[in-house]
Amino acid sequence: xxxxxxxxxxxxxxxxxxxxxxxxxxxxxxxxxxxxxxxxxxxxxxxxxxxxxxxxxxxxxxxxxxxxxxxxxxxxxxxxxxxxxxxxxxxxxxxxxxxxx
Ligand SMILES: [Zn+2]
Numbered sequence: 001x002x003x004x005x006x007x008x009x010x011x012x013x014x015x016x017x018x019x020x021x022x023x024x025x026x027x028x029x030x031x032x033x034x035x036x037x038x039x040x041x042x043x044x045x046x047x048x049x050x051x052x053x054x055x056x057x058x059x060x061x062x063x064x065x066x067x068x069x070x071x072x073x074x075x076x077x078x079x080x081x082x083x084x085x086x087x088x089x090x091x092x093x094x095x096x097x098x099x100x101x
Contacts, residue, residue, distance in 0.1 A: 004020050006074060006075055007073040007074050008073070008079040008083065009076065009078070009079050019077050019080075021079075022075075023074075024071070025070070025072075026069075026070045029068065
């Protein structure tokens with residue numbers, strides 16, 4: 001039997017009794033700049049790369065994450081309901097009327 005775990009609260013999701021919500025987050029860099037221009041900026045990472053003694057692969061992976069990321073999460077019903085109210089994880093304390101005084 002396939003078991004799922006909520007990626008937010010780590011609760012087991014039993015597919016026979018619980019609804020499982022799949023949240024797919026796709027982030028794509030958008031702009032007027034030519035992507036080849038952006039690639040040239042990788043040169044600026046070389047100093048950092050030497051400092052970290054990182055491989056070219058790690059450097060490229062960091063750069064790719066800047067342009068495109070796709071993530072998928074399993075959520076239980078409870079976490080889905082909380083997620084959908086605040087999908088960008090904004091600080092809601094101000095909206096709730098709390099102050100820092
Ligand atoms: Zn959950």
